[in-house]
Amino acid sequence: MPPSPQKSWRIIDLLKWGKQYFRKNNFANPRQEIELLLQEILQCTRVDLYLRFEELLNKVQLANLREWIKRRLNHEPIQYITGKAEFYNLMLEVDPDVMIPRPESECLIDAVLDTIPIDTELSILDIGTGSGCLALALANERPQVNLTGIDISKCAVELARKNDKALNIRNVVFSQADFLTDKINETFDIAISNPPYIPKKDMPSLMPEVREYEPESALTDFADGLIFYHRTAEECHSFLKRKGWVFLEVGLGNHPKKVKELFLNDKFINVELIKDYNGDDRILKVQLV
Numbered sequence: 001m002p003p004s005p006q007k008s009w010r011i012i013d014l015l016k017w018g019k020q021y022f023r024k025n026n027f028a029n030p031r032q033e034i035e036l037l038l039q040e041i042l043q044c045t046r047v048d049l050y051l052r053f054e055e056l057l058n059k060v061q062l063a064n065l066r067e068w069i070k071r072r073l074n075h076e077p078i079q080y081i082t083g084k085a086e087f088y089n090l091m092l093e094v095d096p097d098v099m100i101p102r103p104e105s106e107c108l109i110d111a112v113l114d115t116i117p118i119d120t121e122l123s124i125l126d127i128g129t130g131s132g133c134l135a136l137a138l139a140n141e142r143p144q145v146n147l148t149g150i151d152i153s154k155c156a157v158e159l160a161r162k163n164d165k166a167l168n169i170r171n172v173v174f175s176q177a178d179f180l181t182d183k184i185n186e187t188f189d190i191a192i193s194n195p196p197y198i199p200k201k202d203m204p205s206l207m208p209e210v211r212e213y214e215p216e217s218a219l220t221d222f223a224d225g226l227i228f229y230h231r232t233a234e235e236c237h238s239f240l241k242r243k244g245w246v247f248l249e250v251g252l253g254n255h256p257k258k259v260k261e262l263f264l265n266d267k268f269i270n271v272e273l274i275k276d277y278n279g280d281d282r283i284l285k286v287q288l289v
Contacts, residue, residue: 011049011053011057014034014038022034033078036082040082075208077209088137088141093131093159096215097159106137107277108247113142124145125148125150128151128228136164147172148186149172150174151177153215160174187241189245193249195249200222200223200224203219226262242289269287271285272284
């Protein structure tokens with residue numbers, strides 16, 4: 001059982017116990033599991049855990065840790081348990097209404113930053129903004145660029161605005177819109193998106209942390225995983241300026257190739273797949289003619 005608040009527990013005791021407990025329950029990185037939970041409970045860094053290893057947790061801290069461990073054993077993502085996720089040097093609030101920001105998505109930020117000069121004033125549209133991670137990261141890195149994030153979910157838009165306020169980033173706005181049906185009345189230099197791309201048939205094979213906890217509408221288009229890419233290819237000429245860029249995150253396997261084929265026509269030039277940190281094709285970069 002998780003540690004009882006009725007007993008005295010030092011940080012070092014909990015680190016040793018947690019590593020064994022999570023290993024026994026078949027977690028891939030048992031030490032990391034207990035470290036991350038303790039870091040949040042104690043509001044400290046990983047290094048601090050080992051510098052303060054003799055420190056005792058109080059009863060409130062132990063009660064919280066006990067509850068969090070129970071939730072984690074049900075494979076609830078740590079980010080939903082703690083309510084926080086780090087993305088591109090920003091700490092964002094997350095909840096089950098939005099998908100958890102992924103490290104792979106940072107490659108999209110890198111691709112955009114590599115494309116636009118540092119001092120250029122541009123406008124960027126983030127489609128399906130969720131927590132606002134992409135828009136906020138770009139706005140933070142390029143203060144002179146104007147960002148607009150849209151999402152069909154009212155809860156997602158409210159959370160993105162909350163993150164924006166907490167980070168005090170002044171060059172981004174968020175609004176509710178359905179990209180598949182609503183007309184975008186503004187024009188932009190760049191469009192970015194991490195759309196729902198998992199085919200419906202593949203949903204049962206996802207990890208329980210993803211399948212059972214993250215919002216289904218942010219993961220799949222309930223079809224073949226290509227609906228949002230078709231819509232982007234068909235409509236982006238109406239909301240992007242001439243020579244505008246599109247950056248889209250794509251899935252694994254044959255998905256990148258299928259998405260790329262949608263943009264191989266006379267409307268687009270410079271169609272390119274960009275690899276992530278693992279060497280997989282994960283970002284499609286295209287330019288309007």
